[in-house]
Amino acid sequence: MSDHIVWIVLFPLLGSVVCALSGAISKKICYPTSILSMVLSVWASVQTLLQAIESPVHEISYILGGWSLDLFPRGVGIEFRADLLGALITLVVTGVGLIVALYSKVPVQRETPGKEPMYYALFLLQIAGLAGIALTGDAFNLYVLIEVAALTGYGLIALGTNRAAAATFNYIILGTIGASLYLLGVGYLYLKTGTLNMVGIQEAIEAQALHNSPAVQVAFVLVLIGILIKMAFFPLHAWLPNAYCHAPTTTSCLLAPLVTKVMIYVLIRMVLSVFGVEFSFESNLWTEIMPWLVVVAIVCAAVMALAQREIKKMLAYLIVAEVGYMVGGVWIYNYYGLIGSIFHIISDACMTLCLFLGAGIILEKCRTTHFDGLRGLFAKMPLTMIGFFVGGFSIIGLPPTCGFFSKWYLITGGMVSERWEYMVTLMFSTMVMVVLFFRLIERIHLAVDESGKNLGKGHGDLGLSSEQTRFDEAPLSMLIPLLIAASIVLIVGVYNQEVVDQIEVFLRAYDLPTGVTYK
Amino acid sequence: MKRAALILVLLIGLLLSWAAKDFPSWGNPQAPASSSPVSSHFIASTGVDTEVPNMVTAVLADYRGFDTMFETVVVFIAGLAVVSILRGGPTRRTRDRKFVVDFEPDLIVTNTVRLIVPVIQIFAFYVLAHGHVSPGGGFQGGVAMGASFILIALSWDLKTALNRFSIDRCFTVAALGIIIYAGIGLLSMVLGGEFLDYAHLSQVLPVSPEMARYHAMLGVEIGVGFTVTAIMFALYASLSTDGRMQDGL
Known part of the structure; x- marks a missing residue:
């Protein structure tokens, strides 16, 4: 048996311990240590993904502590299980972690001077927690890792600007409620099934026909609401915008692409692998309610994004809208919707990363992300703006960026299930995003301020001195990660079929309606 | 509402x-x-698998040892987060100086504490080391140990306690605890098992695989104890002084 799967989590864990210890020796080793441990972790997750693709059952199981399934009942030890979905998400988590680690040099020094050892220790533990969530096959271990990811998140956010503390407090309260609901749900499941292993729970629900058991149904509701809070689904999103807006640059670059997306992975994992397709979609009324909640969520979040005058805040509301897309893709309940949802997790992580890296550079160079401070940025930082808008166009869904293809599958799914309301909402939200990003381009290129007053003197004049429009790119340690992220958005878009192939292999094991009936 | x-x-x-x-x-x-x-399986075979009489400890430190490792990491994170947020924060609440009185440590209190602290610490070691056979273990032992340092800080002042256990040393000890825990897991991996498969440690220890699990459990409990002790005290020192590490309660 190969050990790569557990190294994915162990490299960041050990890296964080080294960073915490380095406080006594030299603060300079934190940045190289975190890059090194992330490179190794990415290597391990690539190996795991390749092994999962090659294995005949398309998954790798690793029982921690040597309680192998041949000798002991399933669930005696904790199991790490990487099927294709888990392995793909893990690669996304570690990949984003590596890019943000490269990017972190300048902003961490500026925003948290003197605290680098602790910052990087929390940073690496965050990645260890998130990667562990994507790999674990044990419902309680998942809770422990959610706790690791959440606590590091609180710490990382609270190190931001003055207002970050209040935002973090809000996040702690809501995040704790979410995690507690999840834990209570897992407790109910254990009460009825006698195991914490995900496969074991699924088998017990099938074998003992627990589909109509009130305790299991309440467990489903508790787990679902807990995860929905954690992923900032619309009426439960209140913690997200302020937390991501006031967090240090590196923190928002790391958390924004990953936390909500990993929680959607947990939702898919719970629905498909723990409760089962039949239980989740056919024997309760959630299937009717959820798509409408999704419609409300996407519309409200998109409108709120439209009302923002600051890039970071606007992006935070965009994340809330994107969460609505993915939850919708799951609950329209068919094959294409789920392909769309899973692919959108991957592509949304890439494009949100791109946007937040870009916004971080703008904040670093201009000291503001308010729309009024953006004039002339294409002249000043052309490469940064190209990277930023590649992410923006992907959010809108322009080919050949990856956002186009994931949205395509989501819309196909809505069509196949005849969920017209979901399709219309997606179209509406796409239009809103077009407005959002082209308004930004307009604000950069035109010499008008908030009230529409012309600041320039005629054609082509932005009302800025030549000093302000001179070429002045971001430091390379920030620019290169952004350009890598932008090219990943394009590469995943161009090679979307390869990714979707793997998702299809994963989904074929579940009995999902495809809706295609040729008569 | x-x-x-x-x-x-x-x-x-x-x-x-x-x-x-x-x-x-x-x-x-x-x-x-x-x-x-x-x-x-837990009820019938804990003794066969691990030689540990206390089933709860075996489930906690061996069968589900991976959870416990991350619970220890959670304690570590709590310490890191609190200390890093409070240290040199931008908004410093100025304490009302009116209530700060210069005082000499009280003779009776300090002498009592002088007598009690060694007893508390020995009891902490007992709780930690005896977790296999009776209720106890690393978390409880670590809390008792950390409490003894807090008691010193309360009865003398924070400076006296910090002279014995500075914040930097707290984090060194806390990280050491995690290194012990993860290190035992890694060692069993190097010896050919899975991560945290203590049975493989019997190749380097002169005992049977079952007894190797028994001893490794003690090892990881010690790791947990290190982390919990250090973080308990670091949290107290940081929270009671708004991160300034002086004066205090």
């Missing part, structure tokens, strides 16, 4: 009571949680 919250609480209460009627009856040996193959 209060009324809406009340209605919500009542609704959730009703939902939970509705679920409760489906619970297996109290103490029923046929209940899934008692009769499942997993529980049966």
